[in-house]
Amino acid sequence: MSEKKTNRRDFLFTATYAVGAVGVGAVVWPMIDQMNPDASVKALASTEVDVSSLNPGKTITVLWRGKPVFIRRRTQEEIAEAKSVKLEDLKDPQKDEDRAKDPEWLVMLGVCTHLGCVPLDQKGDYNGWFCPCHGSHYDTSGRIRKGPAPTNMEIPKYEFVNANTIKIG
């Protein structure tokens, strides 16, 4: 067999393999993507909550995207406490103003950033939240102060549609 012929043969086989591999990839993708959130799940991205009956010092928990969201109407003491903390003392430094647009209202994902448990309200060493799973303490702004959790509890995208209604998402 001449060398030229070998080359052509190799090229043909390589091309066949390459084109075949592209096809396999194209078939595999739908099988993977089908497990991603579907169109109906994506559409449920926002939820509206009526907070008119919530008094200072109380928290309500609502479900958003299958996760609990804490909505707390904070007392003046809590706000003062949250604002007085020095940023150097924080594991995940963040100002309270950046977490609560309106200081009276704290809206955050009620999910411990350690491994996803739901922390308990008004527990722990910092008058905020305490995660019973592995002992993470959060302050009145939902920031991590002690324990294994790496970051503060997440603030979702939200807005006040009117004085009584918060739209999350």
Added chain:
Amino acid sequence: MSDHEYTPKSNFGKWFNDRLPLLTLANHLTDYPTPKNLNYWWTFGGILTFCLITQIVTGLVLAMHYIAHADMAFDSVEHIMRDVNYGWLIRYIHANGASMFFLAVYIHIFRSLFYGSYKAPREIIWIIGIIIYLLMMAAAFMGYVLPWGQMSFWGATVITNLFSAIPFVGEGIVTWLWGGYSVDNPTLTRFFTLHYLIPFLILGLVVLHIWALHVPGNNNPVGIDVKKPSKDTVPFHPYIVIKDGFALLMFMIVFAFFVFYSPNILGHADNYIEADPLVTPAHIVPEWYLLPFYAILRSVPDKLLGVVAMLSAIFILAALPWLDTSKIRSAVFRPLYRQFYWILVADVLILGYVGAMPAEGLYLLIARVATAYYFLHFLVVLPLLGYKEKTLPIPLSITEPVLGGSPNLATAKNDERLNK
């Protein structure tokens, strides 16, 4: 299994292979000597493997989104079709895949009938094949119930009611199958469970089917034994792999046309109406691949005997290696059998046709004649033919044809003569 000892080259390979001889198996599969004169009808084994894997993979995906509950099944199928990413594609592949699977299996079976692949020493391969075919029918039937449309519901009702034909215990068996007094949620959930299970049973049987095949090796269009390995054989890889691959791609083009351009043509419109236990559709028709047996069922005016006839039509195939008394395998050298073979093909097609028509008048008469002929073929024609038929001279090897030209050419010539 292998005809020769295989020793892996690397030390790790040796170490591993001594403990689990996977490499020996892989070597056996790649080197497996295959008759070199196999024609394209032999590619359907590979195509069927592809079909089975496609059905299992798409089925697993669908099971992630499907809800097996009478109140939610129909909705969840629509959810798959509308919202799940690529859900429509996966469902259409699965639904049309069933039809493609049967198309391929019928070609595979009729290839075997033409070339006598069921004869000694391949009876076990054949019988395993029949069991696979039966399980395929069960899986397809139960799968058709899952969308919980009108045809699902009434198909399930009619087919499960077949069991009520059994004397004395029939009614009890039907109630047991249903888990209630009609087809309902318990029926649906158990059908889903079994529909999920059966493909894996089929997969196991396919392994046995191939194992049993690799003992005597492939039959071939000439139908004579081939010494292996020899100048009459080629190693499975790359020769047969590439040929199977080529045929598979042709098959996939047809498959793709159904999936992308006529995804519902093989189904029935009534199955897009949610199941309603109060209304039966005007025409209850099974899927096309079950129509010949449905025609046989309806051609017998007695309930019990109808069921017996239908089941016999399938089980008679298992006895085929002994009903066919001819020592010659390939129909190429059996001029008379060849004629009867094509009559049988026509007969089955006619049964399929009348199976889709209302069971009355002329259709019923045709169905009865065709049913009678079906059994006549297997019970009378085949046994007698073995004694009476004057067969053509058989070549000594597939490379030394007696009929001039290559053996494949001979096949083609003979077929042409038939078409005249």
Added chain:
Amino acid sequence: MKNFFRILFLITLFVGFQYNSNAAEKIEYLKTDWSFKGLFGKFDRASLQRGYQVYTEVCSSCHSMKYLSYRNLAEKGGPEFTEVQAKAIAASFEVTDGPNADGDMFTRPGKLSDKFVMPYENTKAAQAANGGAYPPDMSVLVKARGGGVDYIYSLLQGYEDPPSGVTLDDGVYYNKFMYGNKIKMANQLSDGLVEYGDGTNSTVEQMSKDVTTFLMWAAEPHLESRHRMGFKAIVYLIILTILVYFSMKKIWSGIKTEV
């Protein structure tokens, strides 16, 4: 190669057979050009939007479309209303939601994620309001009828006075395309019934075509991507088949036999 033609022949036979057995009781339906048929078939957006209008103004008072959501109206491959338009459409419907904190159900304006509001609470209520006949849900209606779009299109225009000798009960109408010719839905369409925003003349024929197109999309919302993907897949398969064919010829070139 010879075998291939035989296999192809067999497949053609099989497909033909299937068409044939479906065609057994075929009636000649009215014909029109559907833009969504064929290899590259696409929906006519304007027609879909008009069809949606016909559905809301005429059909939706009796027929539900429970598998559709308002968000679908803005999705690609559909009527493609803008998101603002779709939101406005959704908001024009009162949706029952709840229970709220007091345990009561309440109504609110619809959102994109809501399903199309149903005209009746359930099947029984629909039957009671329609003289015992349940107006079928229209989400997959096109696929649930043997004749598909042609059937629906014809049916909407198939109302006639009954031929002599045919007597109709109260609330039953004569339609030459209905199976058995007796239908419990009265003729709904008349020329000029709907005032199209885009100035299209709303003849019965036009409205039938638009609403049928809309129903086709409702039943097959991914039809356009299916056609697009199908074309790509088949072109790809043909290229790979050709490559594999020549590879096969190469590999088998040393073996004396017909491939």
